[in-house]
Amino acid sequence: MAEKTQQTEDLIKETAMRLFFQKGHINATTQEIADEAGVNRALIHYYFRSRDLLFEKVLHETLGATREKIDYIFSSQDTLYNKISRFIDIFIDQNIDYPYLENFLVTEMVKNPDKVKELHPVEEKREKLRRILEEQIQEEIASGRIEPISIEHFMVNLMSLCNYPLIAKPMVQNFFGYDEVGYKKFLLERRNVVLQTMFKQPNFSENIK
Amino acid sequence: MAEKTQQTEDLIKETAMRLFFQKGHINATTQEIADEAGVNRALIHYYFRSRDLLFEKVLHETLGATREKIDYIFSSQDTLYNKISRFIDIFIDQNIDYPYLENFLVTEMVKNPDKVKELHPVEEKREKLRRILEEQIQEEIASGRIEPISIEHFMVNLMSLCNYPLIAKPMVQNFFGYDEVGYKKFLLERRNVVLQTMFKQPNFSENIK
DNA sequence: AAAATGTTTAACAATTTTGTTAACGCAAAG
DNA sequence: CTTTGCGTTAACAAAATTGTTAAACATTTT
Numbered sequence: 520m521a522e523k524t525q526q527t528e529d530l531i532k533e534t535a536m537r538l539f540f541q542k543g544h545i546n547a548t549t550q551e552i553a554d555e556a557g558v559n560r561a562l563i564h565y566y567f568r569s570r571d572l573l574f575e576k577v578l579h580e581t582l583g584a585t586r587e588k589i590d591y592i593f594s595s596q597d598t599l600y601n602k603i604s605r606f607i608d609i610f611i612d613q614n615i616d617y618p619y620l621e622n623f624l625v626t627e628m629v630k631n632p633d634k635v636k637e638l639h640p641v642e643e644k645r646e647k648l649r650r651i652l653e654e655q656i657q658e659e660i661a662s663g664r665i666e667p668i669s670i671e672h673f674m675v676n677l678m679s680l681c682n683y684p685l686i687a688k689p690m691v692q693n694f695f696g697y698d699e700v701g702y703k704k705f706l707l708e709r710r711n712v713v714l715q716t717m718f719k720q721p722n723f724s725e726n727i728k
Numbered sequence: 729m730a731e732k733t734q735q736t737e738d739l740i741k742e743t744a745m746r747l748f749f750q751k752g753h754i755n756a757t758t759q760e761i762a763d764e765a766g767v768n769r770a771l772i773h774y775y776f777r778s779r780d781l782l783f784e785k786v787l788h789e790t791l792g793a794t795r796e797k798i799d800y801i802f803s804s805q806d807t808l809y810n811k812i813s814r815f816i817d818i819f820i821d822q823n824i825d826y827p828y829l830e831n832f833l834v835t836e837m838v839k840n841p842d843k844v845k846e847l848h849p850v851e852e853k854r855e856k857l858r859r860i861l862e863e864q865i866q867e868e869i870a871s872g873r874i875e876p877i878s879i880e881h882f883m884v885n886l887m888s889l890c891n892y893p894l895i896a897k898p899m900v901q902n903f904f905g906y907d908e909v910g911y912k913k914f915l916l917e918r919r920n921v922v923l924q925t926m927f928k929q930p931n932f933s934e935n936i937k
Numbered sequence: 938a939a940a941a942t943g944t945t946t947a948a949c950a951a952t953t954t955t956g957t958t959a960a961c962g963c964a965a966a967g
Numbered sequence: 968c969t970t971t972g973c974g975t976t977a978a979c980a981a982a983a984t985t986g987t988t989a990a991a992c993a994t995t996t997t
Contacts, residue, residue: 527944527945543834543835545835546755548983548984548985549984549985549986550983550984550985558945559945559946559947560946560985561945561946561947561986561987561988562944562945562946564985564986564987565944565945568986569985569986570984570985570986619834621895621896622831622834622835622895624899625752625828625831625895625896625897625898625899626752626754626831626835628898628899629751629752629753629754629828629898645903666924666925668921668924671900671904671914672914672917672918672921674903675892675893675896675900675918676889676921676925678892678896679888679889679891679892679893679896680885680888680889682888682892682896683884683887683888683891683892683895684884684888686830686831686834686892686895687830687834687884687887687888687891688834689834689837690833690834690837691880691884694883695880705880705881708881709881709884712877712881712885715875715877716875716885716925719928736974736975757953757954757955758954758955758956759953759954759955767975768975768976768977769955769976770956770957770958770975770976770977771974771975771976773955773956773957774974774975777956778955778956779954779955779956938997939996939997940995940996940997941994941995941996941997942993942994942995942996943992943993943994943995944991944992944993944994945990945991945992945993946989946990946991946992947988947989947990947991948987948988948989948990949986949987949988949989950985950986950987950988951984951985951986951987952983952984952985952986953982953983953984953985954981954982954983954984955980955981955982955983956979956980956981956982957978957979957980957981958977958978958979958980959976959977959978959979960975960976960977960978961974961975961976961977962973962974962975962976963972963973963974963975964971964972964973964974965970965971965972965973966969966970966971966972967968967969967970967971
């Protein structure tokens with residue numbers, strides 16, 4: 520029973536994730552989600568009470584998982600170069616799985632600006648990570664491996680280079696005439712492109728972990 | 729009469745643009761648009777037949793205007809550095825006016841993938857611009873001002889660095905604690921950050937047009 | 938196996954949203 | 968002055984969508 524419950528509940532969640540984040544069908548109705556999952560529409564209300572609550576749950580779980588991975592990376596003792604390298608991997612992987620997550624996120628945040636805050640880590644943790652990162656960036660700047668830049672711009676650069684190509688998939692595809700295979704290849708190339716763009720000269724001594 | 733017609737039609741279009749692109753209210757209903765514009769809802773159908781056609785018109789006009797500007801820049805005889813510099817200005821300016829345009833674009837494209845093609849320039853023009861750009865990039869690579877990179881990644885880098893900060897406004901704002909003023913300041917700073925990130929060392933001789 | 942508990946379904950109700958239409962008002966043309 | 972045509976409005980109709988409920992079904996517990 521608890522098994523079947525979990526089965527159906529997960530099925531609905533996974534289907535919603537697929538529709539929202541993979542297919543970009545942000546306005547998917549409860550009926551569409553139910554059809555796609557092959558369950559009765561009322562079950563969505565049975566398990567999640569309302570469409571909005573389903574949204575919220577799916578969103579929080581997905582972001583929570585990502586955040587954990589990122590916190591783990593930036594809390595580690597690794598070099599900045601390696602941290603960034605790992606960050607890129609995670610973001611590009613996630614974006615290959617859920618190309619429309621970012622886009623969806625923004626749309627949702629505009630609807631409910633209050634909920635933005637819940638999605639971010641607690642102040643102390645953020646501050647701690649910020650200090651570590653700040654220090655490492657200053658080191659890199661001092662040794663000339665990156666140009667002088669604020670931590671804000673550095674992070675926004677990083678996120679931009681990783682995320683935008685996924686968000687803008689239809690445009691990039693059409694603009695350069697990529698089919699699905701070509702586009703995936705392009706995405707995988709970005710791993711190195713982003714690293715190269717963030718660090719003026721790849722530092723091989725640091726690259727060896 | 730033709731005047732009043734144009735007045736109301738433009739008023740509706742401008743209001744729709746404001747709601748869609750400025751406020752990010754992508755799912756604005758015809759009623760909301762009408763209320764915001766202070767006109768009767770039926771007028772939207774009178775002038776545009778359906779909500780979808782209003783969408784389409786507003787979208788095409790906005791993109792058309794942007795595309796013209798970009799084509800103009802890249803068709804010019806300017807140096808690559810200056811072209812990029814002007815490109816950044818236009819994109820950041822447009823994004824300050826219409827922060828949610830990109831986001832909206834993606835959402836719409838996902839709904840109607842067929843319409844993506846209409847939004848892009850004709851093949852010949854695209855090819856011509858591509859050849860010019862390719863040549864200039866190769867020159868810059870040869871003279872060491874930018875690292876070896878394909879035209880596709882170069883352009884995607886550029887668009888990412890300009891557009892993402894706008895798309896992700898709510899996240900960036902919250903993450904770094906920017907209010908509206910602080911965020912706008914951050915955006916204006918990006919002009920130089922993007923240039924610096926795209927070109928390993930700013931080339932001052934070229935910078936003087 | 939009867940009761941209890943939890944899951945699923947179909948039918949219904951309520952709401953929201955879009956699209957249509959007939960009538961009204963007004964300005965220009967005849 | 969009245970007729971014509973366009974812009975506007977309110978009221979109506981239709982469709983889509985969400986949420987609720989009572990009954991059917993399945994399972995576990997006693």
